[in-house]
Amino acid sequence: MPTIRDVARTAGVSVATASRALNGHSNVTDGLRKRVTDAAAQLNYIPHSGARSLTRQRSDAIGVVLPDLFGEYFSELVRGIDRIAHQAGLQLLLSNMHGSAQSTATAIRAMRGRVDGMLIMPPETDPAYLVSSLPPGLPTVLINYPSGLVDLPSVAIDNCYGARAMTEALLSRGYHRIAHISGPRDNRDARERLRGFTDAMHESGNEQSPLILPGDFTEEAGAEAARLIIAGNVAVDAVFAANDMMAVGCLAVLREAGIMVPDQIAVAGFDDIPLARFTYPALSTVEVHIADMGAAAMSLLLAQLHDQDAPTQDQLLKPALMMRGTTAMNHKSMRQSTANDQREERELS
Amino acid sequence: MPTIRDVARTAGVSVATASRALNGHSNVTDGLRKRVTDAAAQLNYIPHSGARSLTRQRSDAIGVVLPDLFGEYFSELVRGIDRIAHQAGLQLLLSNMHGSAQSTATAIRAMRGRVDGMLIMPPETDPAYLVSSLPPGLPTVLINYPSGLVDLPSVAIDNCYGARAMTEALLSRGYHRIAHISGPRDNRDARERLRGFTDAMHESGNEQSPLILPGDFTEEAGAEAARLIIAGNVAVDAVFAANDMMAVGCLAVLREAGIMVPDQIAVAGFDDIPLARFTYPALSTVEVHIADMGAAAMSLLLAQLHDQDAPTQDQLLKPALMMRGTTAMNHKSMRQSTANDQREERELS
DNA sequence: TGCGTTTGTGTAACCGGTTACAAAGATTTC
DNA sequence: GAAATCTTTGTAACCGGTTACACAAACGCA
Numbered sequence: 001m002p003t004i005r006d007v008a009r010t011a012g013v014s015v016a017t018a019s020r021a022l023n024g025h026s027n028v029t030d031g032l033r034k035r036v037t038d039a040a041a042q043l044n045y046i047p048h049s050g051a052r053s054l055t056r057q058r059s060d061a062i063g064v065v066l067p068d069l070f071g072e073y074f075s076e077l078v079r080g081i082d083r084i085a086h087q088a089g090l091q092l093l094l095s096n097m098h099g100s101a102q103s104t105a106t107a108i109r110a111m112r113g114r115v116d117g118m119l120i121m122p123p124e125t126d127p128a129y130l131v132s133s134l135p136p137g138l139p140t141v142l143i144n145y146p147s148g149l150v151d152l153p154s155v156a157i158d159n160c161y162g163a164r165a166m167t168e169a170l171l172s173r174g175y176h177r178i179a180h181i182s183g184p185r186d187n188r189d190a191r192e193r194l195r196g197f198t199d200a201m202h203e204s205g206n207e208q209s210p211l212i213l214p215g216d217f218t219e220e221a222g223a224e225a226a227r228l229i230i231a232g233n234v235a236v237d238a239v240f241a242a243n244d245m246m247a248v249g250c251l252a253v254l255r256e257a258g259i260m261v262p263d264q265i266a267v268a269g270f271d272d273i274p275l276a277r278f279t280y281p282a283l284s285t286v287e288v289h290i291a292d293m294g295a296a297a298m299s300l301l302l303a304q305l306h307d308q309d310a311p312t313q314d315q316l317l318k319p320a321l322m323m324r325g326t327t328a329m330n331h332k333s334m335r336q337s338t339a340n341d342q343r344e345e346r347e348l349s
Numbered sequence: 350m351p352t353i354r355d356v357a358r359t360a361g362v363s364v365a366t367a368s369r370a371l372n373g374h375s376n377v378t379d380g381l382r383k384r385v386t387d388a389a390a391q392l393n394y395i396p397h398s399g400a401r402s403l404t405r406q407r408s409d410a411i412g413v414v415l416p417d418l419f420g421e422y423f424s425e426l427v428r429g430i431d432r433i434a435h436q437a438g439l440q441l442l443l444s445n446m447h448g449s450a451q452s453t454a455t456a457i458r459a460m461r462g463r464v465d466g467m468l469i470m471p472p473e474t475d476p477a478y479l480v481s482s483l484p485p486g487l488p489t490v491l492i493n494y495p496s497g498l499v500d501l502p503s504v505a506i507d508n509c510y511g512a513r514a515m516t517e518a519l520l521s522r523g524y525h526r527i528a529h530i531s532g533p534r535d536n537r538d539a540r541e542r543l544r545g546f547t548d549a550m551h552e553s554g555n556e557q558s559p560l561i562l563p564g565d566f567t568e569e570a571g572a573e574a575a576r577l578i579i580a581g582n583v584a585v586d587a588v589f590a591a592n593d594m595m596a597v598g599c600l601a602v603l604r605e606a607g608i609m610v611p612d613q614i615a616v617a618g619f620d621d622i623p624l625a626r627f628t629y630p631a632l633s634t635v636e637v638h639i640a641d642m643g644a645a646a647m648s649l650l651l652a653q654l655h656d657q658d659a660p661t662q663d664q665l666l667k668p669a670l671m672m673r674g675t676t677a678m679n680h681k682s683m684r685q686s687t688a689n690d691q692r693e694e695r696e697l698s
Numbered sequence: 699t700g701c702g703t704t705t706g707t708g709t710a711a712c713c714g715g716t717t718a719c720a721a722a723g724a725t726t727t728c
Numbered sequence: 729g730a731a732a733t734c735t736t737t738g739t740a741a742c743c744g745g746t747t748a749c750a751c752a753a754a755c756g757c758a
Contacts, residue, residue, distance in 0.1 A: 001486055003714055014738045019716060027736060046484050048462030050408065051714035054399050054743045061442070061463075075424035082445050091459060092443040093410070096431050110440060113397030113744080114410075114463065135395050137350055248627065275624050278597070352744055363708045368746060376706060400744035403713045462714080704755070711748080718741080726733070 002043040011039035022047070053114070061091040062301060063111035063118040065104070068096065072273060073290055077143070080294025081119060088302055090116075101125045105133035112138070117301045119143060119294075124186055139304040141297045146188065153304070153312035155297040159189050159270075162286040162319035163196025166240060166268055169321055171204050175238035175266050179211040181225040181250065183242040190217070193242045193270060211236065215246050222249030229265075230257050237265055238327070244269035244276050244285055251279055251326065267326040281325025288319045351392040360388035371396070402463070410440040411650060412460035412467040414453065417445065421622060422639055426492070429643025430468060437651055439465075450474040454482035461487070466650045468492060468643075473535055488653040490646045495537065502653070502661035504646040508538050508619075511635040511668035512545025515589060515617055518670055520553050524587035524615050528560040530574045530599065532591040539566070542591045542619060560585065564595050571598030578614075579606050586614060587676070593618035593625050593634055600628055600675065616675040630674025637668045 008018035013032055021028045021036035028036075039045075053059035064081060066074060078092070085092055093115055097104035104123065111118060117139040122130050127149045134140060142154035170178055180197045183190025194212070201210045213228060215221035222241055226249070229236055241247035247269030254261055261267055261281060269276060272287040296315050303310040357367035362381055370377045370385035377385075388394075402408035413430060417423065427441070434441055442464055446453035453472065460467060466488035471479050476498045483489060491503035519527055529546045532539025543561070550559045562577060564570035571590055575598070578585055590596035596618030603610055610616055610630060618625060621636040645664050652659045 001484065004716095005714080015715080016717075016739080017737060020737090023716085029736070032737085044481075044485070046458050046461040048714050049459060050399055050403050050462040051743090052462070052716080054403060054714080054745090055716040057743075059399065059463075060459075070424050070428040072421065072424065074427075075419055075421065078423075078427075078443070079419040082443075086445060086447060094427070094431075094441040094443050096435060098435060109395050110398060110409075112395040113399040113401070114408075132393075135350065136393070275627055278624055278627060280629060353746095354744080364745080365709080365747075366707060369707090372746085378706065381707085397744050400713090401746080403715090403744080404746040406713075699758105701758090702756090704753105706753085707751090709748105709750080712746085714743105716742085718739105720737105720739080722735105722737080724733100724735070726731100728729105728731085 002045045004045070004047070006043055007036065007039045007045050010043060011035040050114075058116050059091075059114050060089060061093050061115045062298075063093045063095065063108075063115035065095045065097055065107050065111070065118065065120045067099075067121055067123050076290035077121075077294040080291030080296075081298045082294075083291070084295050084298035084302060097123065099123075101129055104130070108133050108135075111135075117141075117305050119297050119301060121145070124188060139301060139308070141301045141304070143293065143297050144189070147314035153300050153314055155293055155300060155315045155317065157189070157288055157290075157293060158316045158318050159192035160196040160199070161316075162270065162288070162321075163193040163240075163242075164200040165196075165319075165321055166270070166284075166286050167197050167200035168204070169323060170238050170240065170266060170268060170327060171200070171206065173266070173327060175327075176206045177210075177236050178238040178240055179213060179225075179229065179234070179236045181213045181215040181222055181239060181241040181246050183215055183217045183246075187217070190242050197240060215242060217243050217245060219245045219249035222246030222251075223253045224249075226250040226253035226257075230254075230259070238268070239265060240268045242270055244271045244273045244283060247283055247285065247326075248275060248279055251283065255280075262326050262328050266328075272322055276322070277324070279326070281328070284324045284327040285322050286319045287322045289317065293317055351394045353394070353396070355392055356385065356388045356394050359392060360384040399463075407465050408440075408463055409438060410442050410464045411647075412442045412444065412457075412464035414444045414446055414456050414460070414467065414469045414471075416448075416470055416472050425639035426470075426643040429640030429645075430647045431643075432640070433644050433647035433651060446472065448472075450478055453479070457482050457484075460484075466490075466654050468646050468650060470494070473537060488650060488657070490650045490653070492642065492646050493538070496663035502649050502663055504642055504649060504664045504666065506538070506637055506639075506642055507665045507667050508541035509545035509548070510665075511619065511637070511670075512542040512589075512591075513549040514545075514668075514670055515619070515633075515635050516546050516549035517553070518672060519587050519589065519615060519617060519676060520549070520555065522615070522676060524676075525553075525555045526559075526585050527587040527589055528562060528574075528578065528583070528585045530562045530564040530571055530588060530590040530595050532564055532566050532595075536566070539591050546589060564591060566592050566594060568594045568598035571595030571600075572602045573598075575599040575602035575606075579603075579608070587617070588614060589617045591619055593620045593622045593632060596632055596634065596675075597624060597628055600632065604629075611675050611677050615677075621671055625671070626673070628675070630677070633673045633676035634671050635668045636671045638666065642666055 004018050005015050008015045017032060018036050021033040082092060093111060095107040097107045112135045119141055121143040122145055131150050140152050142152050144156045145154045147154045182194045213225040215225060239250055241250055247267055251267050254265060259265055269283050269285040272285045276283040276285050353367050354364055357364045366381060367385050370382040411434060431441060442460060444456040446456045461484045468490055470492040471494055480499050489501050491501050493505045494503045496503045531543045562574040564574060588599055590599055596616055600616050603614060608614055618632050618634040621634045625632040625634050
């Protein structure tokens, strides 16, 4: 593997000249430049980015540390990040913190010296520990982390706002006895969604202690919640699940039990997973643009990279409602919102 | 940001001793080692991985170059790669070659000097060009690339085998007039699936020139194919789409037209996307373990990394059939395979 | 006590680039 | 024609680690 010294020797110049020629500096005569580029081509020279970034004091790479690397959520996030990073000529160094705070620290430390900045989506862990394991002076943006806890800019989805909006939309459609299937108690998103729901219910004055069913974001949890409602014969005219998978599970059990959706009970979810458009009836949900969150985080980081102390405004992305068949207001027609019926009503931007 | 020289100075030792102490070499007295680790902790020293990899001549990172960074396919692939890479203590440097062969070469060159090996999923481009832009001597494994074209180990899904197996399964269930909705002509997977289908049909002797409808992997293409079949009143008792999205589009149009699936026409797809279990009836398809392909590629690369000239056996991963409601043999019962009915019949391993 | 061996530490070279500075040559200015 | 300035090139230091080698001290053995 040839180095720049090989190129210089072949071209009959010094390494300094070779470096300058290859990097397009202006103070190199055309003749020499050609000799250098020819030599580089002949030797099939590829510069060693590692060595380059050592002297340049920049790597043109940014580190991305995520709690998990799977599912639509992950790929969307990375896609959004890459969209911005690529056009800025930055590479992505990806790391998965496999659960423990310990391995999070390891992952973060391993990035030092090979990235110019970091994007971190931290688990629900001690923020102090997170900050302590962070290389000081390395521009960092947090993803989906409540602002205020640590002194770093962050980007997050406004889960509370989304849940509140969906709840209000249900109320305005005439559903008043709304039950909520909550997500895991130790999940920040789930807690925020629950809060949005209860806030909206309290403010409406319709129901002071709405039914909250426990869930864990799985399809089965949604199914179980539906069984509880049916068995308990609870007076409920709408179910708002904290995510789409639970809504899907709920929907299936309700239909199986012969309960008409949305005529007897409306159903709503959260996330707008691809499947949501294909349930029967199509699922009303809250559309979360994960890719946009990734892009926003990357843009924020880019600003920091460009100007070390750029103003760092935390960002809260507002999700939009996607009202489909499972919450139709018109109770007469059931033949609406089939899989290929893609009329969608976007209510909020 | 403190360097190892700062640590050495604080501990009152030479950089060599500091380095040895921090890396756990045995030839350091306990007293000095403690002084060094204490100094490192006090200064919050984090080693500079870039500099480290320069001398070590290894980066403990591998480069992953993919044609696109979105969808389930991508996240599954990365998940499989990470599973193996993480337990080997390797980081992932991710790169998207945005379409052009030009930018592929750029992406690959940018990795030189910061990775120990590469995993590449090349586009349908000139293999010679690909190889020429590859740093020689850098262990590389190709993903989903036909073996034989270039002299590099590769891992791929046996699309032809999967399509053949599904076609034979349909034939054995009594469907003989099978139409195929093909994928884009310039897509390797699509061509292989088509080949598997036509091979199986020819060998069966049932139909010498089966109907091939053009498609492009989109839901709409599947819908259009279904409309063609309905409008043309073609004698067809099964449709095998080259991917699930087209099968879903096809299914929706057939149902809308009042055609009973699977009684009048059976439908099958390819990929086993999450949605496949939730269509009505649930979609029979070919299960492709993308994560396994990523893991296999990473394992192959790991073997190369460990032993520069380990035997490089190309791998062809055989997909499995998932027969669900859209190809049921029993035509009497329609109430099968609803969303929450997850009985699945695994036919091949 | 003197000699060879082992052990622990420091000095300095090296990885592969970039760039400050010096020097030489070309050009301009008086 | 000499001095001042600008341009082009080379030498060598540097980025932040690792490690070959040299060397001194401690140890074992006759």
